[in-house]
Amino acid sequence: xxxxxxxxxxxxxxxxxxxxxxxxxxxxxxxxxxxxxxxxxxxxxxxxxxxxxxxxxxxxxxxxxxxxxxxxxxxxxxxxxxxxxxxxxxxxxxxxxxxxxxxxxxxxxxxxxxxxxxxxxxxxxxxxxxxxxxxxxxxxxxxxxxxxxxxxxxxxxxxxxxxxxxxxxxxxxxxxxxxxxxxxxxxxxxxxxxxxxxxxxxxxxxxxxxxxxxxxxxxxxxxxxxxxxxxxxxxxxxxxxxxxxxxxxxxxxxxxxxxxxxxxxxxxxxxxxxxxxxxxxxxxxxxxxxxxxxxxxxxxxxxxxxxxxxxxxxxxxxxxxxxxxxxxxxxxxxxxxxxxxxxxxxxxxxxxxxxxxxxxxxxxxxxxxxxxxxxxxxxxxxxxxxxxxxxxxxxxxxxxxxxxxxxxxxxx
Numbered sequence: 001x002x003x004x005x006x007x008x009x010x011x012x013x014x015x016x017x018x019x020x021x022x023x024x025x026x027x028x029x030x031x032x033x034x035x036x037x038x039x040x041x042x043x044x045x046x047x048x049x050x051x052x053x054x055x056x057x058x059x060x061x062x063x064x065x066x067x068x069x070x071x072x073x074x075x076x077x078x079x080x081x082x083x084x085x086x087x088x089x090x091x092x093x094x095x096x097x098x099x100x101x102x103x104x105x106x107x108x109x110x111x112x113x114x115x116x117x118x119x120x121x122x123x124x125x126x127x128x129x130x131x132x133x134x135x136x137x138x139x140x141x142x143x144x145x146x147x148x149x150x151x152x153x154x155x156x157x158x159x160x161x162x163x164x165x166x167x168x169x170x171x172x173x174x175x176x177x178x179x180x181x182x183x184x185x186x187x188x189x190x191x192x193x194x195x196x197x198x199x200x201x202x203x204x205x206x207x208x209x210x211x212x213x214x215x216x217x218x219x220x221x222x223x224x225x226x227x228x229x230x231x232x233x234x235x236x237x238x239x240x241x242x243x244x245x246x247x248x249x250x251x252x253x254x255x256x257x258x259x260x261x262x263x264x265x266x267x268x269x270x271x272x273x274x275x276x277x278x279x280x281x282x283x284x285x286x287x288x289x290x291x292x293x294x295x296x297x298x299x300x301x302x303x304x305x306x307x308x309x310x311x312x313x314x315x316x317x318x319x320x321x322x323x324x325x326x327x328x329x330x331x332x333x334x335x336x337x338x339x340x341x342x343x344x345x346x347x348x349x350x351x352x353x354x355x356x357x358x359x360x361x362x363x364x365x366x367x368x369x370x371x372x373x374x375x376x377x378x379x380x381x382x383x384x385x386x387x388x389x390x391x392x393x394x395x396x397x398x399x400x401x402x403x404x405x406x407x408x409x410x411x412x
Contacts, residue, residue: 001062002026002055004048012257014264016048018055028069028145029054032138043254044264053090053134060089072143073150075158077165087172090131093121125174136169186348191336195224198330198337207333208326212308214291216326218283219305223342226274227349227375230323230342234265237302238288246281248274250376258301265320269376350375354391364388 005023006016015038018029029051037047061068064085071077078086122128143162147154154162187195197203199221201213208216222233232250240249252267253259276284284304292298297315298306305318323342331338350371357367368384377383 002058004051004055006044006048006262008262010257012255012259014044014255014262016044016051018051018058026058028142029058029138031145032141036137036141043266043268049130050134050138053131054138056090056131057086057135057138060086063089068139068142069146072146073152075161077143077161078139078169080168083165083168083172086135087132087169090135091122091128093123129173132169132173136166139169140166186344186351187337187340192224192348192352194334194336195220195340198334199224205333207329212326214287215305215308216329218287219323219326220330220345221280221283223345224348225277225280227346227353228274229268229346230320231265232267232269232376233342234303234305234318234320234323235267236304238304239302241281241284241304243281243285246276246278248276250274259303259317260301261317261319263320267376270378272373272376274374350387351391354387358391358395 002018002020004016005019006014008014016033017025018033019025032054033047033051037050042050057068060066064082066082123131140162143165144154147158152158197205198207199217200206201217206213206217219233222228223230226248228250235251235253235256236248240251241247242249249271250267250269250273251271252269254264254266256264288304292304292306295306295308295315296310300315301317303317307313307316307318307322327340327342331340334340353371353374354367357370362370368388369379371377371384371387372379372381375384
C-alpha cells in the first residue's frame, strides 16, 4: 500500500518520500515534510521517522475505511473510539509477528478444533510515544491546512474541537519515567574483559569470520575505546586519521556528495579531534594497508570501513545494518554480551571516563567539561551531567552498602 523511499539529490541532500503503490508521493505528507520539517532544518532521519509514523496513520485509515480528508472538511474529527483504535494499531510491532496454533477448544461432541491466531508484539514505550507525538503533529497541521484551503474560517469552536482531538491523542502516550534516559547501562568489568578478548583477531573463539575478522574486531574496539556514535564511525574517512599525531577527526558531513549511501550515516554531535592510543592508531593503519587495500572497489572513495562481500557492492562504504550484523555475531555467540549494542559501548565509555575522572581527582565541573568535548556535546547542554549524576548514584550506592556492612564481593 504505502512505503517510504529515500532519494539523493545532485547536491548530496537525502530526502524521504511516502509513496503509494504506483510510486507516486502522497501530496499532503510530502507537503508537511517539506514545509514543516525540511524548512525547519530537521535531519533526514528525523523526517523519515515522521513519515514512518504518518505511514502507519494512513494504513490505519485504509484498513478502517476512514477518509480523513473528507471527515476533516466536514468538521468530523476523530472520535475517542477511533483514537483508541489508532493507538492500539500504533502499539503493534509489525516486524515481530508470532503465529500460534492452538489445540484446546472442546465442542459438545468432544471434538478438538484447531484454531490459529496471530499475536503481535508491541513496540517499546519510547517508540510508541514518538509515533503518537509525530502523528498528533501531522493531524493538527493536516486538519488546519485542509480547512484553510477551502476558505473555512477556523473559529473558536472549530479550534477547540481540533485541540480536543489532539489532546485526546497525546493523552494516550505512555508516561516517561524520570530514569528512562538512564535505563541502559554500560558493561560490567567482567563483560569488558570478555569484550577485549573479542576485539583480538587472534582470539580462538572469535565470532567473526576469518575474511572479515580484522575489520570487525577493529570496529568493535573503536566503538569501545572512543565512545563514538555509529553514524560517526561510518563517516570516518582515511583523511580524518593523522598517524603522525595519532588523532582522529570526527566531522559533520551532512549531504556529502561523495557518500554513495542513500541513507547516509552522519555525526549528530559537534566536530572534534580525538586522541588515539599508539596501539589503536597502528591497528587502523595496518587495516588500511593490509586489508582494506585488497578489497576490490575500495579505492574509489575515502571511507574507512568497506563491504567485503563480492558483487556490485563490494568495496562500497559499510552500511548501518552491516554494523548491527557484526554486533549480532557477538551477541549470538558470547552469552555474557547478549545485550551488546553500539550505544551500550558508548555508555560503557562514559562509565570508564567517570572512573578515570575519579582516579585523576577531577571536580564535577571539569569532568563535565572534558566529557562534553570528547563526546561532541555542547558545553552546558546537560547531557554530560546525566552521566556524571549516574556515576555519583552508583558510587553512593557502593558507600551505602559498605555502611550496611556489605563487603565489595557480596554486593551481587
